Every structure is written in structure tokens, then in C-alpha cells.
Amino acid sequence: MNNPAVMTQEKMELDLEIPNSLVQTDGQLRRSNSAPMINGLSDNCQVFQREVLRSRRNSTTVVNRPNMVPSSPIRVPSTRLHQIKQEEGIDVMNRETAHEREVQAAMQMSQSWEESLNLSDNDLEKSVSSSSPKRIDFVPVSPAPSPTRGIGKKQCFSPSLQSLVSSNGLSPSPIPSPTRRFSRRSQSPINCIRASILGPIKRKGEMDIESQPKRLFQGTTTMLSTDIAHLLDVSSCPSPELLDGSLSSVCSSTGSPGKMEGVSPSSSNSPFTSLQDLSPK
Amino acid sequence: MAGGGSEDMQWCFSQVKGAIDDDVAEADIISTVEFNHSGELLATGDRGGRVVIFQQEVENKSVPEYRSEYNVYSTFQSHEPEFDYLKSLEIEEKINKIRWLPQKNASQFLLSTNDKTIKLWKISERDKRPEGYNLKEEDGRYISPGNVTSLRVPVFRPMDLMVEASPRRVFSNAHTYHINSISVNSDHETYLSADDLRVNLWNLEINDRSFNIVDIKPANMEDLTEIITAAEFHPHHCHTLVYSSSKGSIRLCDMRASALCDQHTKLFEEPEDPSNRSFFSEIISSISDVKFSHSGRYLMTRDYLTVKIWDLNMETRPIETYQVHEYLRNKMCSLYENDCLFDKFECCWNGNDSVVMTGSYNNFFRMFDRAQRRDATLEASREHNLPLQLLKPRRVCTGGGGGGGCSKRKKDEISVDSLDFNKKILHTAWHPNDNIIAVATINNLYIFQDKVSDPDSADDLSASDMMCTI
Numbered sequence: 001m002n003n004p005a006v007m008t009q010e011k012m013e014l015d016l017e018i019p020n021s022l023v024q025t026d027g028q029l030r031r032s033n034s035a036p037m038i039n040g041l042s043d044n045c046q047v048f049q050r051e052v053l054r055s056r057r058n059s060t061t062v063v064n065r066p067n068m069v070p071s072s073p074i075r076v077p078s079t080r081l082h083q084i085k086q087e088e089g090i091d092v093m094n095r096e097t098a099h100e101r102e103v104q105a106a107m108q109m110s111q112s113w114e115e116s117l118n119l120s121d122n123d124l125e126k127s128v129s130s131s132s133p134k135r136i137d138f139v140p141v142s143p144a145p146s147p148t149r150g151i152g153k154k155q156c157f158s159p160s161l162q163s164l165v166s167s168n169g170l171s172p173s174p175i176p177s178p179t180r181r182f183s184r185r186s187q188s189p190i191n192c193i194r195a196s197i198l199g200p201i202k203r204k205g206e207m208d209i210e211s212q213p214k215r216l217f218q219g220t221t222t223m224l225s226t227d228i229a230h231l232l233d234v235s236s237c238p239s240p241e242l243l244d245g246s247l248s249s250v251c252s253s254t255g256s257p258g259k260m261e262g263v264s265p266s267s268s269n270s271p272f273t274s275l276q277d278l279s280p281k
Numbered sequence: 282m283a284g285g286g287s288e289d290m291q292w293c294f295s296q297v298k299g300a301i302d303d304d305v306a307e308a309d310i311i312s313t314v315e316f317n318h319s320g321e322l323l324a325t326g327d328r329g330g331r332v333v334i335f336q337q338e339v340e341n342k343s344v345p346e347y348r349s350e351y352n353v354y355s356t357f358q359s360h361e362p363e364f365d366y367l368k369s370l371e372i373e374e375k376i377n378k379i380r381w382l383p384q385k386n387a388s389q390f391l392l393s394t395n396d397k398t399i400k401l402w403k404i405s406e407r408d409k410r411p412e413g414y415n416l417k418e419e420d421g422r423y424i425s426p427g428n429v430t431s432l433r434v435p436v437f438r439p440m441d442l443m444v445e446a447s448p449r450r451v452f453s454n455a456h457t458y459h460i461n462s463i464s465v466n467s468d469h470e471t472y473l474s475a476d477d478l479r480v481n482l483w484n485l486e487i488n489d490r491s492f493n494i495v496d497i498k499p500a501n502m503e504d505l506t507e508i509i510t511a512a513e514f515h516p517h518h519c520h521t522l523v524y525s526s527s528k529g530s531i532r533l534c535d536m537r538a539s540a541l542c543d544q545h546t547k548l549f550e551e552p553e554d555p556s557n558r559s560f561f562s563e564i565i566s567s568i569s570d571v572k573f574s575h576s577g578r579y580l581m582t583r584d585y586l587t588v589k590i591w592d593l594n595m596e597t598r599p600i601e602t603y604q605v606h607e608y609l610r611n612k613m614c615s616l617y618e619n620d621c622l623f624d625k626f627e628c629c630w631n632g633n634d635s636v637v638m639t640g641s642y643n644n645f646f647r648m649f650d651r652a653q654r655r656d657a658t659l660e661a662s663r664e665h666n667l668p669l670q671l672l673k674p675r676r677v678c679t680g681g682g683g684g685g686g687c688s689k690r691k692k693d694e695i696s697v698d699s700l701d702f703n704k705k706i707l708h709t710a711w712h713p714n715d716n717i718i719a720v721a722t723i724n725n726l727y728i729f730q731d732k733v734s735d736p737d738s739a740d741d742l743s744a745s746d747m748m749c750t751i
């Protein structure tokens with residue numbers, strides 16, 4: 001373990017701090033010099049879970065495991081430090097492209113996984129022709145906080161009854177008890193749509209608006225149309241109007257909890273205005 | 282090593298909270314444990330964004346060794362999962378930290394935080410409710426005014442105790458990165474919140490702005506070499522705070538020196554032992570917790586393998602270093618593979634700063650008696666849970682050879698290879714005034730108390746408090 005080659009590589013990794021394996025997710029940057037560009041596909045369903053779970057950050061554990069480089073001798077320390085650098089370092093366009101590739105690859109992988117499980121010919125033909133996965137294991141996005149749960153809402157507990165009660169002390173409130181098990185979060189189509197539609201559309205408010213918007217808009221138009229087709233099949237959403245409705249509601253809502261700091265109203269409006277141009281499509 | 286003479290502390294089981302089954306739901310995983318300033322209340326936060334508060338019932342004063350029983354006093358949903366639409370990222374509702382405010386009136390206040398938002402909660406009791414409305418029935422149905430024939434004045438009547446939790450302030454949108462620490466200042470007016478790169482100062486009354494007092498974000502992110510892992514205010518000096526880094530250094534800042542405390546006043550750093558240098562040196566030197574002593578004179582830090590006590594007057598090296606689980610030093614490859622090397626253990630002081638405690642694997646936790654120079658390894662397990670049952674000290678034996686190296690195979694010994702690394706104790710808390718400790722395994726909360734050496738009181742033990750399920 002402690003041989004000079006290892007130490008050298010360690011030094012390189014600690015100093016340069018651009019992990020080789022992470023580079024592979026982005027085809028436009030440097031190639032890794034250690035392993036071939038496999039692009040991260042494998043038969044392991046677990047890998048797919050990890051990829052989609054990437055959106056669910058957990059700063060206390062390692063994220064973004066470089067499991068795409070099977071022949072790498074040493075795993076890069078994927079600490080929180082590296083995660084922050086990766087988020088801030090790669091410019092927005094490449095990061096969004098990389099993220100889109102991940103999602104696409106993951107969906108393809110899930111589709112091929114489903115196909116390989118199908119035994120009958122009928123199903124195989126159907127799945128090949130429709131080219132839509134029968135089941136997508138999206139990490140279900142929990143619904144946005146209910147408006148009644150905002151500030152000012154009291155939660156009352158009765159120690160004698162050992163249960164939650166409503167604030168007038170009479171009947172139990174609809175607030176779930178602490179023994180509730182979160183084995184599966186809500187998987188309503190709305191939530192799936194919200195997670196995936198916003199995938200290709202996401203913007204970083206502080207980006208350089210002057211030089212980027214047109215190029216970015218065109219890029220996402222292409223992605224958007226194909227993705228909508230995919231997602232409509234997946235979540236069996238009735239019509240594109242629903243999507244537009246949810247889009248415009250996202251655009252116009254100012255009190256949404258997802259609003260991040262540092263985004264001045266002027267800079268955040270321009271990407272969204274270009275989105276609204278898209279909706280009548 | 283402990284468990285011997287009369288001056289050693291002996292710990293016995295008191296209670297365990299939580300579900301018994303091994304199938305642990307993600308949301309039930311305990312993520313923080315904190316006593317309030319009197320020790321009467323014990324708060325836990327979990328990954329599901331819920332806070333559960335236990336209250337100590339001071340009964341059985343005639344039975345001295347049976348002084349503490351904590352029962353559920355309040356529970357509420359503190360944080361909900363959110364979605365950052367701009368970055369297309371989920372914001373977890375996991376409660377990272379809870380900190381109590383000192384009590385000023387009948388209500389209790391606590392701060393709870395997830396990765397992005399801090400909330401101030403007011404916990405208040407209600408034991409009366411108004412009855413006898415003219416236009417409303419007792420069950421809430423409205424009476425039509427035409428049916429009212431006489432008027433009465435509503436009166437307050439006693440009711441079953443109800444504990445209300447209401448959010449009084451929401452401090453949001455101040456952290457780009459993930460909040461890892463909050464700390465209430467000794468002035469009781471301000472508090473700090475720290476994320477990976479910044480420390481912000483808040484006033485408890487004002488939630489729409491905060492001051493940034495530490496910012497270690499470099500102009501060029503390529504130059505970033507370390508992040509902030511924990512921060513805390515000095516217990517007595519309202520101008521002093523410390524923050525620890527992922528490289529094993531602690532910086533003390535004095536807010537009187539300047540508005541921005543990017544320049545530290547003191548830097549506590551121990552030079553690395555070159556013989557121990559390895560690929561994992563930097564990872565295991567990352568400080569996961571930092572705690573001032575109650576006296577304010579000392580500082581305790583926890584990194585992966587050790588607990589270190591620093592004297593604030595000496596920056597060059599710690600005054601005491603305790604090995605928590607040195608036997609893991611040869612296992613770091615596999616610990617890295619299963620991500621255990623990134624576990625963030627917390628540590629705590631006892632009330633008079635004579636003993637420190639921290640967690641380990643296999644549901645073991647370690648205590649270091651600073652005065653007596655003794656240490657103990659105890660286990661939080663479901664197996665030895667008779668009321669007031671003494672905890673037997675455990676030992677981990679290393680060494681090669683067949684049989685795991687435990688030559689005598691004593692019952693209390695376990696070999697390193699048999700340790701269960703999924704059973705980790707990351708969060709522990711010590712009652713501020715008493716020898717009562719709360720130890721959180723993955724989804725259970727154990728409460729232990731020290732054995733009062735009174736040989737006469739052996740009766741009146743009720744078995745009803747063996748296990749309490751929430």
C-alpha cells in the first residue's frame with residue numbers, strides 16, 4: 001500500500017484535486033489517463049440508484065462515488081471538500097450537460113435492465129418499439145411543504161395521551177405521529193415531473209447571463225423536447241399542458257421554499273422568461 | 282480498565298427509547314441529541330426532520346438511585362424536505378443540530394437546523410382551556426345565533442397537559458453550503474451558524490439578515506484546501522468563537538478584533554507525526570466535533586481516532602490525547618471502502634469537566650476520566666437491559682494469529698474483525714449537572730446513569746420502564 005507509486009498518485013490527487021474519475025462524467029473536459037472512458041454503465045442496479053441519488057446531497061457521507069472506473073487502483077477521496085470544488089469549479093454549462101448525461105444514462109440503464117428481465121417475446125418487442133422504461137426508479141421527490149405547515153402553525157402533543165393532538169386539545173390532528181415510517185415517499189406524477197423537468201432546465205442565478213442565454217436556451221430546447229417525451233411516458237402524465245402549468249407556477253411563485261439566496265430578481269427572471277416562451281409549444 | 286475500585290464510576294442501564302426491530306427506517310435514524318441547560322429536558326432530532334423532547338420525571342426521591350426517568354414530553358415536525366429548484370437538489374430535512382436557549386420564562390426555546398434553515402421553536406405548556414362559548418359547542422360546531430337564549434362568560438377550566446411547539450422564527454437563505462453547527466452565544470441574544478465555508482452571526486430576534494463573520498472561501502475555488510467542520514461560541518466570553526477544519530486545525534476568533542474574523546486570533550494545530558503519515562492522514566485528521574469545557578478554559582476536539590483536549594493558552598499541541606479506537610488504524614483501507622472513515626463522531630464533557638465521552642463502533646462508547654487517567658469502553662445494547670443493570674466494561678482485542686488474537690476468549694472481549702461497523706454511536710450527551718448520559722445508536726436512545734453506591738436500597742424497582750416505544 002505504501003509504495004512510492006501510490007504516494008505519488010496520492011500527492012497528485014491531493015494537490016490537483018480534480019479527481020480523474022469525476023472527469024469522466026463530462027465528455028468535454030480532459031480525459032482520464034488511467035482508465036478507458038466507459039461512461040459508467042454497468043449491470044448493477046445499485047449504480048443506477050446512486051446516480052439518481054446524487055441529487056440528494058448528504059454532506060455527512062461520501063457522495064459521487066467514482067464507481068465508473070473499475071480499474072482505478074486507488075479511489076479518490078471523495079470528501080465534502082471535493083464535492084464543493086466540483087460544484088463550483090466546473091462551469092455551469094458543462095455541469096448541466098454532465099448531469100443530463102447521467103440522467104440519460106441512468107434511464108437507459110433502467111430501460112435495458114427492464115428489457116433484460118422480460119422473458120416473453122411480446123414484451124420485448126413492445127419495449128423495444130416504445131423505447132420507454134416500464135418503471136423508473138426515480139428518487140421520489142417529496143412534495144413541497146404543505147402551506148399549513150408554514151411558520152405559525154402549532155403542533156401540540158399530549159404527554160398523557162402520548163400522541164399528537166389538535167391545538168384545541170380535542171381531536172387528533174392530521175400531523176403524522178413520530179412512529180410513522182418513511183419507507184417510501186410520495187411518488188405522485190406531479191413530483192416526478194417536478195424533479196425531472198427541472199433537471200434540464202435548472203439555472204444558476206449567478207451565471208453570466210450576457211454571454212450564455214441564447215446558447216443555453218437552444219441547448220435545453222433540444223433536451224427538453226426529448227425529455228418531455230420520455231417523462232410523459234414514464235409518469236403517464238395526461239398532457240403537456242399539465243407540465244406547462246406546473247412550469248409557469250414555478251416561475252411565478254415568489255414564496256416558494258426553493259428560492260435560494262443570492263439570486264437577485266433581475267437575474268432570475270431572464271432565464272425564466274425564456275422558459276415561458278417555451279410553454280405554448 | 283474501569284469497573285474496579287470504589288472511586289470509579291459505574292454505569293447502569295436506565296432506559297432505552299425507540300423501536301426494537303432491526304429494520305430501521307431511514308427517517309428514524311437519530312441525528313442529534315442535546316440536554317437543555319437544567320438537564321430536565323432531552324431533545325433528539327432525526328433524519329425525518331422530527332424533534333422529540335423527553336422530560337425528566339423527578340419521582341421516587343426516596344429511592345435515590347432511581348432518580349431519572351425520561352418520558353416523551355413533546356414531539357413535532359421541525360423541518361420538511363425541500364427542493365432547490367435552481368440547483369435541482371433536494372434539501373434534506375435531517376436535523377443536524379439542536380441547541381437549547383437558556384430558560385427565561387415558563388416556555389422553553391430551542392434552535393433546530395437542517396442543511397439550510399434554522400428554526401427557533403417555542404415549547405410551551407397548556408393546562409387550561411376556555412369553555413363555555415356562546416356561539417360554539419364544545420366540539421367546535423357553531424351554534425346559530427338564533428338559538429342562543431342566554432349569555433355566559435367563558436371560563437378557563439383545567440385540561441390534560443398539552444405541550445405546544447410553535448415556530449417563532451425561521452432563519453433561512455443565509456447559507457450556500459450545508460450547515461454543520463449552531464451555537465448560542467453567552468449573551469443570549471445572538472447565535473452563530475456555520476456551514477462548510479462560512480460562519481454567520483444572527484440575532485435571535487431578527488431573521489431577515491445575518492452578519493457573516495468568517496468566510497474562508499477563496500477567490501479561486503481551486504485554492505480551497507479545507508472546510509469548516511464545526512463551530513462554537515465560548516461559554517462565557519461572548520466575543521470568542523472557535524471553528525475547526527477538515528485538516529485538523531482549530532481557529533479561535535475574537536469578534537472585538539474586527540468585523541470579519543477571517544484572520545484568526547489563535548490557531549491550534551498539532552504538528553503531524555511523520556511516522557503515522559499515510560494516504561488517509563488527512564481524512565482522519567478532520568475534526569468532526571469541537572466543544573468548549575464548561576469552565577471555558579479547555580477545548581475538546583474529536584477526530585477519527587482520537588479525542589484531544591486543548592488548553593486555550595497553548596496553541597502548539599493538545600494537553601491530552603485519548604485514543605478512542607486505535608485498533609482501527611490498520612483497518613483504514615476497508616473503513617474507507619465502506620465509508621466509515623468519513624463518520625462524524627461527536628464528543629461531550631460531563632458537568633465538572635472531569636470526564637469526556639465519545640462514541641465508537643459496535644455500539645461501543647468510550648469514557649475518559651481526565652483526573653483519574655482511566656478510560657472505559659461500554660456498550661449500548663439491547664441484551665443487558667434489566668433495570669439498573671451494571672454495564673460491564675468491554676474490550677477490543679487486536680493481534681493476529683488464529684482465533685482473532687483474543688487468547689482467553691473472555692466474554693467481554695471482542696476481536697476487531699467481529700466489530701459491527703453499522704452499529705455506530707455518533708451522538709452522545711451528558712446531563713449538565715448529574716451523571717446521566719444519553720447515548721444514541723442508529724435508531725435507539727439509551728439513557729444510563731451512574732450507580733449510586735448505596736447498598737441498602739434494592740427494593741421498589743418497578744420494571745415498567747424497561748423499554749419505552751415512542
